Amino acid sequence: MKGIIFSEFLELVEDTFGLEVCQKMLDDSCDEGVYTAVGTYDHKDLVKLIVSLSKLTNISIEDLQQVYGKSVFLTLYNSMPSLEGKSSNTFDFIKQVESYIHLEVKKLYAQASPPEFVFISNTESEMVMDYISARCFSNVCFGLIQGCAEHFNENIDIHMQAIQQDGSQVRFTLLKV
Incomplete structure (x- = not known):
């Protein structure tokens, strides 16, 4: 999965929930949060981020995916x-x-x-x-x-x-x- 998908997701999380929630999501997922737009990354890492964000915000995984899309x-x-x-x-x-x-x-x-x-x-x-x-x-x-x-x-x-x-x-x- 291209890095632009990850970087855009991180930007959305930071803009919507703040830097602290974004950092907590990254920490909970054991993710450094460093993605280049043209790099290729495992989609499972995005899944981990979404699951972590869902737990932090009490928003369903499905709703978070739709808002992101x-x-x-x-x-x-x-x-x-x-x-x-x-x-x-x-x-x-x-x-x-x-x-x-x-x-x-x-x-x-x-x-x-x-x-x-x-x-x-x-x-x-x-x-x-x-x-x-x-x-x-x-x-x-x-x-x-x-x-x-x-x-x-x-x-x-x-x-x-x-x-x-x-x-x-x-x-x-x-x-x-």
Whole structure:
């Protein structure tokens, strides 16, 4: 997992909960908190940080992942200037993630294993897709979709349904309201 994901998470924690909580979270996770944006790190380290933050704040792990996903969307979007103007709405952008962004990530980083989106159906008002990832970050994906919809100024209801019990495959149904 790229370091930008970690550094953005640490920034969110510090901005939202303060430096003391951020440091306590790092200490409790035995994590030095040093990440470079282009470095590659084990996703399990992020899981440890989220679990620790959940214990410190009494906010569910799922809610923390969704808030993080929503907050990091613009950073990730702005890191891809080649996508500017290629999508005019949430559904178009999500399709670009699978058909363009994930392919480019694999080209740049041979060992990368980004999540996979399998599109089940897509109309003007509804998109149904499966999120498939061994990392099981479907709640981060949920937040990213929220951030995307906000960016495109759209009101979208998002429903998640686990297809695999371990969370490695989750079906998202997105409805434009």
